[in-house]
Amino acid sequence: MADSTDTIDSPAQHAADHNNEKRPNSNRSTTPASDTFKDYISSQWAPQSDVLPPARESAAFAAARRARLSEKYTGQRLIIPAGRLKQRSNDTDYAFRAHSAFAHLTGWGSDSEPGAVLVLEPTPNGHDATVYFRERAGRDSDEFYANPEIGEFWIGPRPSIEQVASDLDLAVRGIAEFDGVLETINSETLVNREADPALTESVDEARLRFAAERALSTNASDSPFSLEVNGEHDPDEQLARDLSELRLVKDAWEIEQMRLAVAATARGFEDVIADLARSSTHERGERLVEGVFNTRARADGNTVGYDTIAASGPHACILHWTHNNGPVVPGDVILIDAGVEIDSYYTADITRTLPVNGRFSDVQRQVYEAVREAADAAFAVARPGAVFREVHAAAMAVIARHVADWGMLPVTAEEALEPDNGHHRRYMVHGTSHHLGLDVHDCAQARREMYMDGVIEPGMVFTIEPGLYFQPDDLTVPAEFRGIGVRIEDDILITAEGAENLSAAIPRTADDVEAWIARLGG
Structure with a gap:
């Protein structure tokens, strides 16, 4: 150069x-x-347009x-x-x-x-x-x-x-x-x-x-002189x-951009599934998964909205695993957190957890369906007039109940949910939702009273993304659960009537995920 x-x-x-x-x-x-x-x-050039x-x-x-x-x-x-x-x-x-x-x-x-x-x-x-x-x-x-x-x-x-x-x-x-x-x-x-x-x-x-x-x-x-605005x-x-805060509520054009970003992201997930057989034979198969998705992002949009997470096996327990340098092993699940940013800069943010060989084991399915139940509970309260933090609380109630039932807590689910406790958060330390739009974590500088403690309004777009992450060396977890990480993330639009899951067309239930892989993976 x-x-x-x-x-x-x-x-x-x-x-x-x-x-x-x-x-x-x-x-x-x-x-x-x-x-x-x-x-x-500088000479002999045709006129510029x-x-x-x-x-x-x-x-x-x-x-x-x-x-x-x-x-x-x-x-x-x-x-x-x-x-x-x-x-x-x-x-x-x-x-x-x-x-x-x-x-x-x-x-x-x-x-x-x-x-x-x-x-x-x-x-x-x-x-x-x-x-x-x-x-x-x-x-x-x-x-x-x-x-x-x-x-x-x-x-x-x-x-x-x-x-x-x-x-x-x-x-x-x-x-x-x-x-x-x-x-x-x-x-x-x-x-x-x-x-x-x-x-x-x-x-x-x-x-x-x-x-x-x-x-x-x-x-x-x-x-004395002072740079001061409104006190x-x-x-x-x-x-x-x-x-x-100006971006907390999306206008009609922004909502259409979000739909386009989600649709492109759905195509990216389908590309990944169609390529799983190849990815699972490479020593750094996670890189192949990342590359396949990123190809779709460049083909159908501007780029990815954030670094793609392709976390297979125990890596799925690492919340922001972006090294993506591990194998994709049949019998494990792979957690893929990815979003296409289209040319307007609006981005999707979707996570699906897939069984590499096309079928969940009994324990994997048990964890997966618990996470989906938490996501559905959060979706049920995501309505105009609700307070944003109530979405997280609804998901946490389900998470606490399941990990208590599996014998992982030293207290009851109800006790774990008390403000001074939080034992269940060991297995899901992140929040359930964040606003989404031009940034993957949109509106990040908004005041707490407008964001976490804010009232949900029509036109808001945010994620619902509960998860369970059982570290491979966590002695509070029964051996059969260790090394399993599951997250399900959807992009939600609040409407005057309630809420719309913009990514609902991307399979979510364990049965539908298995059928999806069977259809696309051959």
């Missing part, structure tokens, strides 16, 4: 670009630099979300960065994924541009929204052929400012114009801090300059919270 000759020439571009000049590559640069070459490479696309379907929904946010922040400027490329190693980067808040408020998904920034500028009637991004390099510039971040020779054609504006139905400007925003930053400017640390640093410096200038011009008897001393944190 050749080197970048990118020149960072403004604070805005410093915040929005990757710092290629800091990478140790100058000793191997072969980028042509002669005037003859530059003249020749200036066709304006229609506004994408998500644009109107994104506008409505911005309006809801605007109502909370009258008179304040909001800066929502997309984020930048993240270094993987030396001069290679991870695939770019825009920050979820940026995607939510613009409708720009897998085709979004690194370094882009959404600014909501206050007006007397709310806010004007503008996206700033690094426009495509002209063919008369060296960036066209020498910049591996934005040059067409490296990454292919990029849209023009006019095309992005039409696509997103938003005002769009070049990233250099973001300098004008930095120059006018004041105490009423907030930034989503985690998305772009370099840009956040620029905003912080601008706010400090404003504070210093204000302090110098303020009488000593006046109260809170961390306004940026409040913004991050509100951006999370």
